[in-house]
Amino acid sequence: MAGPRPVVMSGPSGAGKSTLLKKLLKEFEGVFGFSVSHTTRSPRPGEENGKDYHYVTREVMKAAIANGEFIENAEFSGNMYGTSKAAVQAVQAKNMICILDIDMQGVKNIKRTDLNPIYVSIQPPSMEILEKRLRDRKTESEESLQKRLHAAKVDMEISKEPGLFDVVIINDDLDVAYGKLKDAVLEVIFFQKIRNVIATFYLTIASLYLAFLTLYARL
Ligand SMILES: Nc1nc2c(ncn2[C@@H]2O[C@H](COP(=O)(O)OP(=O)(O)O)[C@@H](O)[C@H]2O)c(=O)[nH]1
Numbered sequence: 001m002a003g004p005r006p007v008v009m010s011g012p013s014g015a016g017k018s019t020l021l022k023k024l025l026k027e028f029e030g031v032f033g034f035s036v037s038h039t040t041r042s043p044r045p046g047e048e049n050g051k052d053y054h055y056v057t058r059e060v061m062k063a064a065i066a067n068g069e070f071i072e073n074a075e076f077s078g079n080m081y082g083t084s085k086a087a088v089q090a091v092q093a094k095n096m097i098c099i100l101d102i103d104m105q106g107v108k109n110i111k112r113t114d115l116n117p118i119y120v121s122i123q124p125p126s127m128e129i130l131e132k133r134l135r136d137r138k139t140e141s142e143e144s145l146q147k148r149l150h151a152a153k154v155d156m157e158i159s160k161e162p163g164l165f166d167v168v169i170i171n172d173d174l175d176v177a178y179g180k181l182k183d184a185v186l187e188v189i190f191f192q193k194i195r196n197v198i199a200t201f202y203l204t205i206a207s208l209y210l211a212f213l214t215l216y217a218r219l
């Protein structure tokens with residue numbers, strides 16, 4: 001796929017993916033753009049339709065998947081989640097680096113596409129800390145929390161698979177983890193800046209050439 005390499009962030013629910021990627025989107029406004037997924041789960045207080053997720057019914061999501069509108073989709077903790085082609089294209093059309101926040105099934109499915117992202121795994125320091133963070137976040141019912149903890153155990157095991165992720169970050173101290181995330185995506189930022197400089201250079205040359213032609217035609 002053309003354009004800068006996207007960044008895939010994955011890891012157990014509660015590991016800190018949203019917290020870290022929001023920091024990145026804020027510090028590098030205009031450089032990174034978030035791929036807004038579709039989900040059948042209900043919005044949490046403070047979440048916005050079209051910004052955090054596109055909140056849809058199972059019927060709508062299934063129809064869109066059948067229509068070939070999704071790059072990948074998965075069932076997580078009793079809900080459907082998926083990345084639409086339009087979500088990624090919307091970011092890439094703005095010449096921004098696309099960031100995807102997806103689960104392990106999503107990672108495995110994206111690996112079968114031509115998206116070619118950098119794969120970053122965000123992991124909690126321990127299951128105990130993960131559980132505490134999820135409880136303190138106060139977004140889950142006991143049932144949903146248990147499902148997430150179960151999925152987390154599986155995720156933490158699979159993440160050890162060599163070569164699955166380019167970088168694995170243990171999110172213990174937030175600032176340290178954020179520093180590591182920035183290091184991981186630095187290469188993409190660097191090439192994005194070079195691309196922009198080249199694009200500006202060619203645009204300037206083209207404008208000068210047009211101006212010259214207009215002037216020449218008048219003489
Ligand atoms: N495969 C896939 N997973 C997604 C997508 N969007 C979100 N997820 C994952 O779904 C899981 C649950 O997300 P969410 O309900 O927002 O809970 P949270 O991660 O605990 O904040 C997380 O692991 C997300 O990374 C998507 O488009 N595709």
Ligand SMILES: Nc1ncnc2c1ncn2[C@@H]1O[C@H](COP(=O)(O)OP(=O)(O)O)[C@@H](O)[C@H]1O
Nearest residue numbers: 013014015016017018019133137171172173174
């Ligand atoms: N390094 C950290 N130390 C302490 N709390 C954290 C840290 N990173 C994230 N949190 C908190 O843990 C909870 C889960 O983080 P969140 O970003 O929602 O995880 P995810 O998006 O992976 O589900 C949130 O309440 C967040 O404020």
